[in-house]
Amino acid sequence: LLAADGSAAPTIFAEMSALAAATGAVNLGQGFPDEDGPAEVLAAAREAICEGMNQYPPGRGVPDLLQAIAEHQRRFYGLRIDPQREVLVTAGATEALAATLLALLGGPDDEVVVFEPYYDAYAAVAALAGARLVTVPLRFPDFQPDLDDLRRAVTDRTRIILVNDPHNPTGAVFTAPVREEIVRLADRHDAVIVTDEVYEHLVFDGDHVPIATLPGAWERTVTISSGGKTFATTGWKIGWLTAPAALVDAVLAVKQWLTYVNGAPFQPAIATGLRLPDPVFARIGAELRAKRDLLGTGLSAAGFDVSVPAGTYFTVADAGPLLRHGEDAADFCRSLPARAGVVAIPLTAFASPARRAEYAHLVRFAACKRRDVIAEASARLAALR
Ligand code: PMP
Ligand code: GLN
Numbered sequence: 001l002l003a004a005d006g007s008a009a010p011t012i013f014a015e016m017s018a019l020a021a022a023t024g025a026v027n028l029g030q031g032f033p034d035e036d037g038p039a040e041v042l043a044a045a046r047e048a049i050c051e052g053m054n055q056y057p058p059g060r061g062v063p064d065l066l067q068a069i070a071e072h073q074r075r076f077y078g079l080r081i082d083p084q085r086e087v088l089v090t091a092g093a094t095e096a097l098a099a100t101l102l103a104l105l106g107g108p109d110d111e112v113v114v115f116e117p118y119y120d121a122y123a124a125v126a127a128l129a130g131a132r133l134v135t136v137p138l139r140f141p142d143f144q145p146d147l148d149d150l151r152r153a154v155t156d157r158t159r160i161i162l163v164n165d166p167h168n169p170t171g172a173v174f175t176a177p178v179r180e181e182i183v184r185l186a187d188r189h190d191a192v193i194v195t196d197e198v199y200e201h202l203v204f205d206g207d208h209v210p211i212a213t214l215p216g217a218w219e220r221t222v223t224i225s226s227g228g229k230t231f232a233t234t235g236w237k238i239g240w241l242t243a244p245a246a247l248v249d250a251v252l253a254v255k256q257w258l259t260y261v262n263g264a265p266f267q268p269a270i271a272t273g274l275r276l277p278d279p280v281f282a283r284i285g286a287e288l289r290a291k292r293d294l295l296g297t298g299l300s301a302a303g304f305d306v307s308v309p310a311g312t313y314f315t316v317a318d319a320g321p322l323l324r325h326g327e328d329a330a331d332f333c334r335s336l337p338a339r340a341g342v343v344a345i346p347l348t349a350f351a352s353p354a355r356r357a358e359y360a361h362l363v364r365f366a367a368c369k370r371r372d373v374i375a376e377a378s379a380r381l382a383a384l385r
Pocket of ligand 1: 031091092093094095119164167168196198225226227228234237238239
Protein backbone atom coordinates (compact mmCIF):
# COMPACT_ATOMS: atom_id res chain seq x y z
CA LEU A 1 0.00 0.00 0.00
CA LEU A 2 3.05 2.25 0.33
CA ALA A 3 5.37 3.37 -2.47
CA ALA A 4 9.10 2.59 -2.28
CA ASP A 5 9.81 5.99 -0.68
CA GLY A 6 7.27 5.36 2.09
CA SER A 7 4.60 7.70 0.69
CA ALA A 8 1.05 6.48 0.08
CA ALA A 9 1.13 5.03 -3.43
CA PRO A 10 -1.62 6.70 -5.49
CA THR A 11 -4.13 4.34 -7.10
CA ILE A 12 -3.75 3.82 -10.83
CA PHE A 13 -6.96 5.86 -11.33
CA ALA A 14 -5.65 8.87 -9.40
CA GLU A 15 -2.34 8.65 -11.24
CA MET A 16 -3.91 8.47 -14.69
CA SER A 17 -6.49 11.21 -14.05
CA ALA A 18 -3.66 13.48 -12.86
CA LEU A 19 -1.76 12.65 -16.05
CA ALA A 20 -4.81 13.55 -18.15
CA ALA A 21 -5.21 16.85 -16.29
CA ALA A 22 -1.52 17.71 -16.62
CA THR A 23 -1.28 16.91 -20.34
CA GLY A 24 -4.73 17.93 -21.54
CA ALA A 25 -5.26 14.39 -22.85
CA VAL A 26 -8.75 12.93 -23.30
CA ASN A 27 -9.36 10.89 -20.15
CA LEU A 28 -10.62 7.41 -21.00
CA GLY A 29 -8.87 6.10 -17.89
CA GLN A 30 -10.76 6.47 -14.64
CA GLY A 31 -14.34 5.23 -14.82
CA PHE A 32 -16.52 8.23 -14.08
CA PRO A 33 -19.14 9.82 -16.34
CA ASP A 34 -18.63 13.35 -17.70
CA GLU A 35 -22.37 14.13 -17.77
CA ASP A 36 -24.98 14.25 -15.02
CA GLY A 37 -27.49 11.45 -14.58
CA PRO A 38 -31.28 11.67 -14.08
CA ALA A 39 -32.48 15.19 -13.16
CA GLU A 40 -34.95 13.77 -10.59
CA VAL A 41 -32.07 12.28 -8.61
CA LEU A 42 -30.13 15.55 -8.55
CA ALA A 43 -33.24 17.52 -7.60
CA ALA A 44 -33.99 15.11 -4.74
CA ALA A 45 -30.54 15.74 -3.23
CA ARG A 46 -30.99 19.52 -3.43
CA GLU A 47 -34.40 19.15 -1.82
CA ALA A 48 -33.08 16.95 0.98
CA ILE A 49 -30.41 19.52 1.81
CA CYS A 50 -32.97 22.36 1.80
CA GLU A 51 -35.29 20.29 4.00
CA GLY A 52 -32.54 19.94 6.61
CA MET A 53 -31.41 16.32 6.15
CA ASN A 54 -27.91 17.41 7.07
CA GLN A 55 -27.17 15.56 10.31
CA TYR A 56 -26.12 11.97 11.03
CA PRO A 57 -28.57 9.50 9.49
CA PRO A 58 -29.42 6.16 11.19
CA GLY A 59 -26.58 3.61 11.28
CA ARG A 60 -28.12 1.15 8.84
CA GLY A 61 -29.21 3.92 6.46
CA VAL A 62 -32.14 6.30 5.95
CA PRO A 63 -35.34 4.17 6.19
CA ASP A 64 -36.62 5.48 2.85
CA LEU A 65 -33.47 4.21 1.09
CA LEU A 66 -33.54 0.86 2.91
CA GLN A 67 -37.12 0.48 1.69
CA ALA A 68 -36.24 1.57 -1.87
CA ILE A 69 -33.36 -0.96 -2.04
CA ALA A 70 -35.69 -3.77 -0.92
CA GLU A 71 -38.31 -2.66 -3.51
CA HIS A 72 -35.63 -2.54 -6.21
CA GLN A 73 -34.43 -6.10 -5.43
CA ARG A 74 -38.03 -7.29 -5.62
CA ARG A 75 -38.91 -5.38 -8.81
CA PHE A 76 -35.86 -6.36 -10.86
CA TYR A 77 -34.89 -9.74 -9.38
CA GLY A 78 -37.89 -11.12 -7.48
CA LEU A 79 -35.93 -11.14 -4.19
CA ARG A 80 -37.93 -10.48 -1.01
CA ILE A 81 -35.71 -8.67 1.45
CA ASP A 82 -36.44 -7.30 4.91
CA PRO A 83 -35.43 -3.61 4.65
CA GLN A 84 -34.80 -3.32 8.40
CA ARG A 85 -32.60 -6.39 8.86
CA GLU A 86 -31.21 -7.44 5.49
CA VAL A 87 -29.95 -4.14 4.03
CA LEU A 88 -27.04 -1.90 5.02
CA VAL A 89 -26.16 1.46 3.42
CA THR A 90 -22.42 2.14 3.09
CA ALA A 91 -20.01 4.82 1.88
CA GLY A 92 -19.98 3.51 -1.68
CA ALA A 93 -19.48 -0.07 -2.73
CA THR A 94 -15.90 0.45 -1.59
CA GLU A 95 -16.86 0.58 2.07
CA ALA A 96 -19.32 -2.30 1.67
CA LEU A 97 -16.47 -4.37 0.30
CA ALA A 98 -13.96 -3.30 2.94
CA ALA A 99 -16.32 -3.76 5.88
CA THR A 100 -17.45 -7.17 4.57
CA LEU A 101 -13.92 -8.49 4.11
CA LEU A 102 -12.76 -7.10 7.45
CA ALA A 103 -15.81 -8.64 9.15
CA LEU A 104 -15.54 -12.10 7.64
CA LEU A 105 -11.79 -12.64 7.40
CA GLY A 106 -9.56 -13.10 10.40
CA GLY A 107 -7.82 -16.44 10.50
CA PRO A 108 -4.19 -16.53 9.35
CA ASP A 109 -5.05 -19.23 6.80
CA ASP A 110 -8.14 -17.53 5.39
CA GLU A 111 -8.20 -17.30 1.61
CA VAL A 112 -10.19 -15.11 -0.73
CA VAL A 113 -10.75 -16.43 -4.25
CA VAL A 114 -10.95 -13.65 -6.85
CA PHE A 115 -11.13 -13.51 -10.60
CA GLU A 116 -8.13 -11.87 -12.19
CA PRO A 117 -7.70 -9.18 -13.47
CA TYR A 118 -9.53 -7.68 -10.48
CA TYR A 119 -10.66 -4.24 -9.35
CA ASP A 120 -7.63 -2.89 -7.50
CA ALA A 121 -9.39 -2.44 -4.14
CA TYR A 122 -9.92 -6.21 -3.79
CA ALA A 123 -6.25 -7.03 -3.31
CA ALA A 124 -5.69 -3.98 -1.11
CA VAL A 125 -8.59 -4.78 1.23
CA ALA A 126 -7.74 -8.49 1.39
CA ALA A 127 -4.24 -7.39 2.46
CA LEU A 128 -5.69 -5.05 5.12
CA ALA A 129 -7.74 -8.00 6.39
CA GLY A 130 -4.61 -10.18 6.51
CA ALA A 131 -6.00 -12.76 4.08
CA ARG A 132 -4.36 -14.54 1.17
CA LEU A 133 -5.60 -13.88 -2.35
CA VAL A 134 -6.05 -16.90 -4.65
CA THR A 135 -6.74 -15.87 -8.22
CA VAL A 136 -8.62 -17.47 -11.11
CA PRO A 137 -7.50 -16.05 -14.47
CA LEU A 138 -9.87 -14.55 -17.03
CA ARG A 139 -8.38 -14.63 -20.51
CA PHE A 140 -8.71 -12.30 -23.50
CA PRO A 141 -10.96 -11.98 -25.41
CA ASP A 142 -14.06 -13.54 -23.72
CA PHE A 143 -12.77 -13.36 -20.12
CA GLN A 144 -14.85 -16.29 -18.82
CA PRO A 145 -13.13 -18.39 -16.16
CA ASP A 146 -12.18 -21.97 -16.91
CA LEU A 147 -14.28 -24.13 -14.56
CA ASP A 148 -11.34 -26.43 -13.75
CA ASP A 149 -9.24 -23.42 -12.74
CA LEU A 150 -12.11 -22.35 -10.50
CA ARG A 151 -12.46 -25.81 -8.92
CA ARG A 152 -8.75 -25.92 -8.18
CA ALA A 153 -8.83 -22.48 -6.51
CA VAL A 154 -11.66 -23.14 -4.05
CA THR A 155 -10.73 -25.31 -1.05
CA ASP A 156 -11.68 -25.64 2.61
CA ARG A 157 -9.35 -22.70 3.31
CA THR A 158 -11.55 -20.47 1.13
CA ARG A 159 -13.51 -18.14 3.37
CA ILE A 160 -14.83 -15.87 0.59
CA ILE A 161 -15.39 -16.22 -3.14
CA LEU A 162 -15.30 -12.62 -4.34
CA VAL A 163 -17.29 -12.15 -7.53
CA ASN A 164 -17.62 -9.04 -9.67
CA ASP A 165 -20.34 -9.44 -12.27
CA PRO A 166 -20.53 -7.48 -14.60
CA HIS A 167 -16.76 -7.36 -14.32
CA ASN A 168 -14.36 -4.44 -14.07
CA PRO A 169 -11.94 -4.16 -15.90
CA THR A 170 -12.93 -6.70 -18.58
CA GLY A 171 -16.62 -5.90 -19.15
CA ALA A 172 -17.42 -9.61 -18.98
CA VAL A 173 -20.77 -10.91 -17.72
CA PHE A 174 -20.43 -14.40 -16.30
CA THR A 175 -22.32 -17.25 -18.01
CA ALA A 176 -24.96 -19.29 -16.14
CA PRO A 177 -22.65 -22.34 -15.76
CA VAL A 178 -19.97 -20.14 -14.15
CA ARG A 179 -22.46 -18.67 -11.67
CA GLU A 180 -23.82 -22.12 -10.86
CA GLU A 181 -20.34 -23.53 -10.26
CA ILE A 182 -19.51 -20.66 -7.90
CA VAL A 183 -22.60 -21.44 -5.81
CA ARG A 184 -21.87 -25.19 -5.84
CA LEU A 185 -18.26 -24.68 -4.72
CA ALA A 186 -19.23 -22.16 -2.02
CA ASP A 187 -21.71 -24.67 -0.65
CA ARG A 188 -19.28 -27.59 -0.79
CA HIS A 189 -16.51 -25.65 1.01
CA ASP A 190 -18.76 -23.55 3.24
CA ALA A 191 -17.53 -20.24 1.82
CA VAL A 192 -19.37 -16.91 1.70
CA ILE A 193 -20.01 -15.41 -1.75
CA VAL A 194 -19.33 -11.69 -1.79
CA THR A 195 -20.58 -10.29 -5.07
CA ASP A 196 -19.90 -6.79 -6.33
CA GLU A 197 -22.68 -5.91 -8.77
CA VAL A 198 -22.19 -2.14 -9.10
CA TYR A 199 -22.69 -2.44 -12.90
CA GLU A 200 -26.00 -4.31 -12.52
CA HIS A 201 -27.90 -1.86 -14.74
CA LEU A 202 -25.10 -1.51 -17.28
CA VAL A 203 -25.63 -4.84 -19.06
CA PHE A 204 -26.00 -4.69 -22.84
CA ASP A 205 -27.75 -7.93 -23.81
CA GLY A 206 -30.53 -9.34 -21.65
CA ASP A 207 -30.97 -8.76 -17.93
CA HIS A 208 -28.52 -8.90 -15.07
CA VAL A 209 -28.74 -12.07 -12.95
CA PRO A 210 -27.66 -11.55 -9.32
CA ILE A 211 -25.89 -14.62 -8.00
CA ALA A 212 -28.09 -14.36 -4.87
CA THR A 213 -31.10 -15.44 -6.98
CA LEU A 214 -29.61 -18.88 -7.69
CA PRO A 215 -30.99 -21.79 -5.64
CA GLY A 216 -29.09 -22.15 -2.36
CA ALA A 217 -27.16 -18.90 -2.84
CA TRP A 218 -29.03 -16.29 -0.78
CA GLU A 219 -28.16 -17.68 2.65
CA ARG A 220 -24.40 -17.46 2.00
CA THR A 221 -24.21 -14.34 -0.20
CA VAL A 222 -23.45 -10.68 0.44
CA THR A 223 -24.58 -8.64 -2.60
CA ILE A 224 -22.97 -5.22 -3.00
CA SER A 225 -24.06 -2.36 -5.24
CA SER A 226 -23.90 1.41 -5.47
CA GLY A 227 -25.77 4.38 -6.86
CA GLY A 228 -22.61 5.81 -8.42
CA LYS A 229 -22.56 3.96 -11.74
CA THR A 230 -26.29 3.64 -12.37
CA PHE A 231 -27.12 7.30 -11.70
CA ALA A 232 -23.79 8.88 -12.71
CA THR A 233 -23.17 10.07 -9.15
CA THR A 234 -19.79 8.47 -8.42
CA GLY A 235 -18.83 11.35 -6.11
CA TRP A 236 -21.77 10.80 -3.76
CA LYS A 237 -20.51 7.45 -2.47
CA ILE A 238 -23.84 5.90 -1.62
CA GLY A 239 -23.48 2.13 -1.71
CA TRP A 240 -25.28 -0.75 -0.02
CA LEU A 241 -25.31 -4.44 0.60
CA THR A 242 -28.10 -6.97 0.96
CA ALA A 243 -27.59 -10.26 2.82
CA PRO A 244 -29.15 -12.47 5.50
CA ALA A 245 -29.53 -10.58 8.80
CA ALA A 246 -26.61 -12.32 10.59
CA LEU A 247 -24.19 -11.34 7.81
CA VAL A 248 -25.52 -7.76 7.74
CA ASP A 249 -25.03 -7.51 11.51
CA ALA A 250 -21.43 -8.72 11.22
CA VAL A 251 -20.66 -6.13 8.54
CA LEU A 252 -22.45 -3.35 10.44
CA ALA A 253 -20.24 -4.09 13.46
CA VAL A 254 -17.24 -3.07 11.30
CA LYS A 255 -18.90 -0.33 9.25
CA GLN A 256 -19.87 1.63 12.36
CA TRP A 257 -16.15 2.02 13.21
CA LEU A 258 -15.13 2.95 9.67
CA THR A 259 -17.47 5.78 8.68
CA TYR A 260 -20.26 5.28 11.27
CA VAL A 261 -22.77 6.75 8.77
CA ASN A 262 -22.57 8.63 5.47
CA GLY A 263 -24.20 10.89 2.91
CA ALA A 264 -27.47 11.87 4.66
CA PRO A 265 -29.04 14.02 1.89
CA PHE A 266 -27.77 11.76 -0.90
CA GLN A 267 -29.49 8.71 0.54
CA PRO A 268 -33.09 9.83 -0.18
CA ALA A 269 -31.89 11.03 -3.61
CA ILE A 270 -30.62 7.54 -4.47
CA ALA A 271 -33.94 6.18 -3.16
CA THR A 272 -35.65 8.42 -5.75
CA GLY A 273 -33.34 6.99 -8.40
CA LEU A 274 -34.06 3.37 -7.46
CA ARG A 275 -37.79 4.07 -7.80
CA LEU A 276 -37.55 5.55 -11.33
CA PRO A 277 -39.65 3.66 -13.88
CA ASP A 278 -38.21 0.72 -15.87
CA PRO A 279 -37.72 2.69 -19.14
CA VAL A 280 -35.28 5.04 -17.38
CA PHE A 281 -33.07 2.09 -16.42
CA ALA A 282 -33.38 0.69 -19.96
CA ARG A 283 -32.32 4.06 -21.39
CA ILE A 284 -29.27 4.28 -19.10
CA GLY A 285 -28.11 0.86 -20.39
CA ALA A 286 -28.93 1.64 -24.03
CA GLU A 287 -27.03 4.94 -24.00
CA LEU A 288 -23.94 3.27 -22.62
CA ARG A 289 -24.26 0.45 -25.16
CA ALA A 290 -24.22 3.01 -27.98
CA LYS A 291 -21.07 4.56 -26.48
CA ARG A 292 -19.47 1.12 -26.20
CA ASP A 293 -20.12 0.60 -29.91
CA LEU A 294 -18.70 4.01 -30.81
CA LEU A 295 -15.57 3.37 -28.76
CA GLY A 296 -15.17 -0.16 -30.15
CA THR A 297 -15.35 1.13 -33.73
CA GLY A 298 -12.79 3.84 -32.95
CA LEU A 299 -10.38 1.41 -31.27
CA SER A 300 -10.64 -1.13 -34.10
CA ALA A 301 -10.02 1.59 -36.70
CA ALA A 302 -6.95 2.67 -34.74
CA GLY A 303 -5.52 -0.85 -34.98
CA PHE A 304 -6.44 -2.38 -31.62
CA ASP A 305 -7.87 -5.87 -31.32
CA VAL A 306 -11.03 -5.24 -29.27
CA SER A 307 -12.88 -7.47 -26.79
CA VAL A 308 -16.56 -6.55 -27.00
CA PRO A 309 -17.82 -6.09 -23.41
CA ALA A 310 -21.24 -7.41 -22.34
CA GLY A 311 -21.54 -4.75 -19.63
CA THR A 312 -19.84 -2.02 -17.53
CA TYR A 313 -18.17 1.26 -18.42
CA PHE A 314 -15.14 -0.49 -19.93
CA THR A 315 -13.67 -1.98 -23.10
CA VAL A 316 -10.42 -3.97 -23.11
CA ALA A 317 -8.28 -3.83 -26.22
CA ASP A 318 -5.12 -5.66 -27.22
CA ALA A 319 -2.54 -3.01 -28.03
CA GLY A 320 -0.13 -5.68 -29.37
CA PRO A 321 -0.23 -4.44 -32.99
CA LEU A 322 0.62 -0.90 -31.83
CA LEU A 323 3.36 -1.62 -29.27
CA ARG A 324 6.87 -0.46 -30.10
CA HIS A 325 9.80 -2.84 -29.70
CA GLY A 326 10.14 -3.98 -26.07
CA GLU A 327 7.16 -1.93 -24.91
CA ASP A 328 4.35 -3.36 -22.77
CA ALA A 329 0.87 -1.92 -22.15
CA ALA A 330 2.04 0.01 -19.08
CA ASP A 331 4.79 1.76 -21.12
CA PHE A 332 2.27 2.30 -23.90
CA CYS A 333 -0.25 3.94 -21.52
CA ARG A 334 2.43 6.13 -19.97
CA SER A 335 3.45 7.40 -23.43
CA LEU A 336 -0.08 7.60 -24.86
CA PRO A 337 -0.80 11.19 -23.72
CA ALA A 338 2.30 12.39 -25.61
CA ARG A 339 1.81 10.11 -28.63
CA ALA A 340 -1.94 10.51 -29.08
CA GLY A 341 -3.39 12.80 -26.39
CA VAL A 342 -5.40 10.01 -24.75
CA VAL A 343 -5.27 8.41 -21.29
CA ALA A 344 -6.13 4.73 -20.71
CA ILE A 345 -5.29 2.14 -18.03
CA PRO A 346 -2.99 -0.87 -18.55
CA LEU A 347 -4.56 -4.15 -17.44
CA THR A 348 -1.42 -4.94 -15.46
CA ALA A 349 -2.81 -2.48 -12.88
CA PHE A 350 -5.50 -5.08 -12.14
CA ALA A 351 -3.21 -8.12 -12.02
CA SER A 352 -1.13 -9.84 -9.36
CA PRO A 353 2.65 -9.74 -9.86
CA ALA A 354 2.66 -13.46 -10.72
CA ARG A 355 0.26 -13.03 -13.62
CA ARG A 356 1.14 -9.56 -14.87
CA ALA A 357 2.86 -10.94 -17.99
CA GLU A 358 -0.43 -12.51 -19.17
CA TYR A 359 -2.03 -9.07 -19.36
CA ALA A 360 0.98 -7.11 -20.59
CA HIS A 361 -0.55 -6.25 -24.00
CA LEU A 362 -3.98 -5.24 -22.78
CA VAL A 363 -5.42 -1.77 -22.15
CA ARG A 364 -8.73 -0.67 -20.57
CA PHE A 365 -10.64 2.24 -22.09
CA ALA A 366 -13.67 3.87 -20.41
CA ALA A 367 -16.77 4.42 -22.58
CA CYS A 368 -18.73 6.39 -19.94
CA LYS A 369 -17.90 9.72 -21.64
CA ARG A 370 -19.81 12.06 -23.94
CA ARG A 371 -20.04 10.90 -27.55
CA ASP A 372 -18.04 13.89 -28.81
CA VAL A 373 -15.31 13.00 -26.30
CA ILE A 374 -15.19 9.37 -27.52
CA ALA A 375 -15.15 10.60 -31.14
CA GLU A 376 -12.29 12.98 -30.36
CA ALA A 377 -10.32 10.21 -28.62
CA SER A 378 -10.94 7.90 -31.60
CA ALA A 379 -9.67 10.52 -34.04
CA ARG A 380 -6.54 11.03 -31.94
CA LEU A 381 -5.91 7.28 -31.63
CA ALA A 382 -6.27 6.87 -35.41
CA ALA A 383 -3.07 8.90 -35.70
CA LEU A 384 -1.16 6.03 -34.04
CA ARG A 385 -1.22 3.91 -37.19
N1 PMP B 1 -16.42 -2.11 -7.44
C1 PMP B 1 -16.16 -1.96 -8.75
C2 PMP B 1 -16.05 -3.16 -9.60
C3 PMP B 1 -16.01 -0.68 -9.28
O1 PMP B 1 -15.72 -0.53 -10.57
C4 PMP B 1 -16.14 0.43 -8.43
C5 PMP B 1 -16.07 1.84 -8.94
N2 PMP B 1 -15.06 2.17 -9.70
C6 PMP B 1 -16.39 0.23 -7.09
C7 PMP B 1 -16.54 -1.05 -6.62
C8 PMP B 1 -16.49 1.35 -6.13
O2 PMP B 1 -17.77 1.85 -6.08
P1 PMP B 1 -18.12 3.13 -5.17
O3 PMP B 1 -17.66 4.32 -5.90
O4 PMP B 1 -19.58 3.04 -4.99
O5 PMP B 1 -17.37 2.96 -3.89
N1 GLN C 1 -14.04 2.28 -10.34
C1 GLN C 1 -13.41 3.30 -11.15
C2 GLN C 1 -12.61 2.64 -12.26
O1 GLN C 1 -12.48 1.45 -12.28
C3 GLN C 1 -12.49 4.19 -10.37
C4 GLN C 1 -12.69 4.26 -8.93
C5 GLN C 1 -11.47 4.83 -8.27
O2 GLN C 1 -10.91 5.82 -8.71
N2 GLN C 1 -11.06 4.20 -7.22
O3 GLN C 1 -12.12 3.34 -13.07
